[in-house]
Amino acid sequence: MDEGKGEGEDQSERNGGKKNEWGEKYSRQIILPEIGLEGQRRINEAKVAIVGLGALGSVAAELLVRAGVGNLILIDRDVIEDSNLPRQALYVEEDVGKSKVMAAKKRLQEINSRVKLEEYAIHLNYRNINLLQQADIVLDCTDNLKTRFLINEYCKKEKKKWIYAATIKTKGYVMSIFPSGPCVECFLSEKVGETCDTSGVVNTITFSIAGLQVTEALKIIVGKEVESRLYYYDIWQPEMRQLQIPKNKNCLACQGEFRYLRGDDQESMIKFCSSGRYQILGKKVDLYVMRERWKMIGPVVDEGVALHFKNIILFADGRVLIKAKSEEEARGTYSKWVGN
Numbered sequence: 614m615d616e617g618k619g620e621g622e623d624q625s626e627r628n629g630g631k632k633n634e635w636g637e638k639y640s641r642q643i644i645l646p647e648i649g650l651e652g653q654r655r656i657n658e659a660k661v662a663i664v665g666l667g668a669l670g671s672v673a674a675e676l677l678v679r680a681g682v683g684n685l686i687l688i689d690r691d692v693i694e695d696s697n698l699p700r701q702a703l704y705v706e707e708d709v710g711k712s713k714v715m716a717a718k719k720r721l722q723e724i725n726s727r728v729k730l731e732e733y734a735i736h737l738n739y740r741n742i743n744l745l746q747q748a749d750i751v752l753d754c755t756d757n758l759k760t761r762f763l764i765n766e767y768c769k770k771e772k773k774k775w776i777y778a779a780t781i782k783t784k785g786y787v788m789s790i791f792p793s794g795p796c797v798e799c800f801l802s803e804k805v806g807e808t809c810d811t812s813g814v815v816n817t818i819t820f821s822i823a824g825l826q827v828t829e830a831l832k833i834i835v836g837k838e839v840e841s842r843l844y845y846y847d848i849w850q851p852e853m854r855q856l857q858i859p860k861n862k863n864c865l866a867c868q869g870e871f872r873y874l875r876g877d878d879q880e881s882m883i884k885f886c887s888s889g890r891y892q893i894l895g896k897k898v899d900l901y902v903m904r905e906r907w908k909m910i911g912p913v914v915d916e917g918v919a920l921h922f923k924n925i926i927l928f929a930d931g932r933v934l935i936k937a938k939s940e941e942e943a944r945g946t947y948s949k950w951v952g953n
C-alpha cells in the first residue's frame with residue numbers, strides 16, 4: 614500500500630540513513646526493522662542449499678535470489694514436465710524436457726546476476742551428500758521421504774540447520790530443524806511401499822509454503838532466535854496451526870543411528886512419482902563417447918549435464934532417466950542403449 618510513499622525522500626533516508634553497496638535495490642528490506650542493513654549484509658553473505666527444484670524449490674530459489682542471498686547450491690535430479698508449469702515458477706513452456714537445474718540456473722541468473730550459483734543435476738544420496746557441507750542452511754524441497762530422511766540424518770550428524778517443507782492437496786507443513794532439537798524422524802515415518810498415487814495440489818499452497826520456508830531461512834540468516842515448531846497451513850479453509858513437536862525417545866536419528874547415511878536402503882531403480890520416469894543408477898560414463906555412438910543411430914540433444922536420446926536421459930554420473938510403462942521395459946531400454 615505504501616510502496617510509493619518514499620518517492621520524495623532521498624536515498625540515504627530510505628536506506629535507514631546509511632549508504633550501502635547495493636544502491637536502492639534492497640531499500641525496502643533495509644528499512645524493515647526485522648532485517649536492517651546488518652541483516653541485509655548477512656543475507657548477502659549467506660550460502661543456502663536447495664534440495665529439489667520443483668513446486669517448493671523453484672519458488673524458494675526465486676525468493677532467496679530476489680532477497681539478495683549471495684550463494685545458492687541447486688540440486689535436482691529431474692527434468693521439466695508440462696504438468697509442472699502450473700506450480701514451478703522458474704520454468705516456461707520452452708523449458709519442458711530440460712534439466713531443472715539448468716533451466717533454474719539460467720532464470721535465476723537473469724533475475725540477479727550477482728548471485729553465485731552451483732548446480733548439480735544429481736540424485737542426492739549417501740555418497741554425494743557431502744556437498745551440503747558448505748551450506749549455512751539446507752532447504753528441503755524434495756517430494757520424497759527417503760531424500761528427506763537422508764538430509765535429516767546428515768544435518769543431525771554435521772550439526773547443520775535445515776528447514777523441512779512439504780505440501781499435499783490444499784495443505785502444507787514447514788519446520789525449522791536444529792541439531793539438538795527434535796527432527797523429522799521424531800514425528801514422520803517412511804511408509805512401507807510408498808506408491809505413486811498422485812493426489813493433486815493447488816498452486817497457492819505450494820507458493821505459500823515456500824514463502825513460509827524462505828521466511829524461516831531469512832530469520833535464521835539475520836540471526837533471529839527461531840523456534841523449532843511445526844507449522845501447518847490449509848489454504849482452502851484457510852486455517853493455520855503451530856504444533857510443538859517433542860523429541861521422540863525412540864527416534865533412531867536422534868540416537869545417532871544413521872541408516873540412510875550408511876546407504877542401507879539404496880535402490881538401483883526408482884520410479885519418480887512426479888514424472889513417471891524410471892531412474893537407474895548405472896556406472897559412470899563418458900558423455901562424449903555416448904554422444905558419438907548415439908549420433909550414428911538418431912538425434913541426440915547435448916545439454917552439457919545430460920544427453921537426451923530417444924526416451925533416455927543420461928547424466929555424467931551414470932544416472933539414467935527412462936520414460937517407460939514398466940520396470941521391465943525400463944531395464945530393457947537401459948541394457949539395449951546404455952549397456953549393463
Ligand SMILES: [Zn+2]
Pocket residue numbers: 795796797798799861864865866867
Ligand atoms: Zn529425532
